Amino acid sequence: MADQVAPHSAEIDSPKAHKGLIPFNVALVLPAQLTVLGVVLVPTLIVIWLAMTDWQPTQAVPWYDAQPVWYWNFYDLWWDDRFINAVIRTFAVVAIAITVELALALGLALLFLDEWPWRKIAVSLIILPMMIIPVDAANAFFMLFNDRGPVNDLISMVIGEPYTFSWLSDPTWAMFPILLCEIWQWTPLMFLMVLTGLMSLPQNQVRAAVLLGATPVRIFFRIMLPLLTPVIGVALLIRAIETFKIFDPVYIMTRGQPGGATETISMYMYNGAFVYFRMGYIASAALIVLVLVISVCLALSRPLKRHS
């Protein structure tokens, strides 16, 4: 896969001394770098300041004049069950979603190894979900799992009596449609990644194993899966990062209701900052999340780096 690219020779193009103040190569990255600094680094600095205040717009002071409370927000967060639960819930969602996505993707990809007449069209159909706007997908799932929606209709047909369970209002089950929506939408991506990986496996080893009389199951687990590990690693990492941010389906389907039973980190922070207007407090939560995400990413970016 990535190794097939043409080698590029770095030697010939060390940047020449430039007439201007800024070297040519630095000038090229400048627009991108400045945009990122402006919209990411500056807000991060503001977050650090806000995290040490209890600023609320209802105090009628500008945010830069807010009264500092230093570390007290962090102390409160530690005892805030809603926050802790949201963190735990988010990690659970990530774990469940990416595991299920991977299992489904592997299973699906195995169905597409050989050539067959409608293969291309079938791939196109299966990857359709990832092309849908997430908000619209969430709306579709909202309707599917409505108490009078088609899912309940299908269940009614199976059990033979009317079934009108209100999935999204039940504290135990409300997370289920949200998870399904996420899995439905992103399994196709995982599938494409795994399929790409499978198709570019060296065929010799597989063929040799077949000749030696290995069973398909053994071939899959002993030869294909180990060779796929790097691809799966990248796929899981990228999906984990994206799933960690999960917001759109939660907002559309439940807004964290009932009783905060579906509150993920993003939803918790939205509710805190834009429903209760506790901007300073939520900035502290944001700071924690930023530190968490960046350190996890630094630790995990090695496989990605090795891969590219």
Next chain:
Amino acid sequence: MAKRKHSWTTALKRGAVIVAALISFLPIFWLFSTSLKPYDEWAEWPPVWITERPTLQNYRIVFFPEEAREVAAEQEGSLDYKVSGSAWKAFQDSAIISTCATILSVVFGTLAAYSIVRFRTGGENFPFQFLTVRMMPPIAVVVPMVALFSILRLSDTYVGMILAYTAFTLPFSIWMIRSFLEEVPAELEGAAMVHGLSQFRAFLTVTLPLVKGGILATALFIFILNWSEFLFALVLTSGNVITVTLQVANYVSASSGKLYGVQAAMGTISTLPVIFFGYIIQKHLVRGLTFGAVKR
């Protein structure tokens, strides 16, 4: 015997594919099917799978609320939906913001990617700092962005939205375009420069044409991301600027609740360009969503 067993497993495999395709399709089918339903069938029990009285009224409400009102006035028991303005404004705003942000992101991204590929600018770790942008949850930066935008007077403006979208798609454009540029041998430019072209001219005349397909794919990919974005639009606008994803939330009525059919019509229309562009760049989608790490 072996052959029969083979055809049996094949049938099973094809059957599994059909089931998967059906599941992939069901929510989209429901969205589209609901968009054609008359008002009294939106939340009927048992639900109506395919309406026998298809109507374009939901689409009319989305685009021509005034005409829809006239049509409704003639129909007994029809929905009174004097509830929302036309969605044209949302499509227009989304188009402006997405297009501008895409162009900025791709131009900035191409320049930066070129610098990274050819000059190893900033060393090996430099490209990774852009990735952190994509790794942090947008909600964590949204609170300070509200504060920052308030002093810069960027809240609820095109410029503000374009800036935000540009920054948050840059990691994709840099990494994706980088992966295309890496496939072009540097020697080609070297040869051009021997003929007296400057480095930048060589890039423009030799390298760029070779990767223009890839850059176009990147642009479409980023357009899709921008068009589908929701959280920034939700927090950083307050009515002056409105995107297609936000407009969906505007279809409610006091006596009828969520206007399912209208929301579905809006959802169907707004998601069509995304599906269209998505299939155009189908073979680059994986590369895009994995920051160029997984190629075909």
Next chain:
Amino acid sequence: MTDAAKTNQHRRRFLKGTAAGLAGFAMAPGLMGRAMAQSPAIENIHNVAAAKAKELAGDKTVSLTIMQPSGSLGNVKPVGDAFQEATGIEIKYLEVPLGEINQKVLLEAVSKSGSFDIALPATFGIPDLAESGILVNLDNYALTYEPEGFQDGSLYNIGDYYKGSFYGYQTDGDTYVMFYNKPWLDDETEQKGFADKHGYPLKVPDTWEQLDQMMAWFHRPDDNMYGGALYRTQFFIAWEWWGRFHAKGHYPLSDDLEPQINNEAGVQALEELIAATAHLYPGAKTNGLFENFEAYGEGNKFANIGWGGTQKYLNSDKSDMKGKTAYGLMPGGMQGDTLLRTPYFNWGWNYVVSSVSPEPEIAYLFTLYACSPVMSTIAVRDPGGYFDPFREVHYSDPEIEQTYTPEFLATHKVSMRNSIPDLYLKGQGEYFDELRVNLAAADSGTKTAKEALDDTARSWERITRRMGKRSQEVQWRFLKSIYPADVRDKLS
């Protein structure tokens, strides 16, 4: 006149308005349909306001932008069009999602972008918005332009005021009203059976105790009959408890802001609410507003609670309850021999003026125009919009009567006049959500009633400390002083 004197005068005028409201409560239901006589000055105020706005605008090109919650364009636009016609001032509309409007108004306090002149936030958010500085204190404008007795015609205006100042006109009659299954109430066998068992006649209940007994009486799931369709979802549960608690004669907070919700009455109210859950239909725990009235429209449930929107649905062709509904005020409680009624106003939209607006005076004149008897009647007529009747004159408008039925309107009007307010304090969202979460936990059995209310009280103390106790005390004293006078005397 000094500003302080002006404010004082305005407040006196306003308090008189509340006192006048009491008369409505004592009136017999038969008299309700008749509109009170209004002075010609009030009748004509929309013309005066428009003329004044036109004069103030002069030769300038002035335009006003109204930020409104999605779904209310049908209420706002006809009035805006008429104003534009009358004054030449252009009216523009900004639409934001229904649940996001208070947030958008508040964020304007941070960004000061001037994107709107007038907004329609939910009433319970006025304290937060007033504290943030985004709302114009309208005392002086009201003193200058409001005709004598104007606010008397508005049946519920407690939410228009914060810490003694006026911030905007209420424009939606969101009081909680009860719905009962009339054929069941009128059934002679049921009447006899019920009277024999409980020793009093089966009729629209006066107290929560009676309601609970009637729901228990009619609850026969095996015969597909259910006692009630009251809400048990987290979002709604606190409103019913609020009514049950007040009916026992207590304020939620003491004068120095100590929570009283966890006193004996509070716990008892919650235990009764939980006991009543057993006599509700199965969807009660999960169904929101729309599912609720659709379920009640099936006709196999005895009691329901709701707003004007509920009645709009029940009175439509989609509902089997059309013409079969009896109406009642939210039940009360007995204090010795006297009945304490505490109807409850729990949503509402107020027209407010942005402090960033370059033309606050013209913007105020628009709000006066929009809430004038003539114009507000046009606004309320829209059957797809949110606005329910809120001024005297609406109750005799033929179109409005057709949408709601005269019987419903009679009850609605009495309810409006005597409604207790939400907890209009800074941080209302936090106070109430804390209550909601804990009440839902108690209802589902994860906490006892006492634990749930104790936990809420502890959180309330924390919220109060964070919001600033002094400042909250000022508003709480003021709010108590404008509870409906009849109720005020009976609460402690």
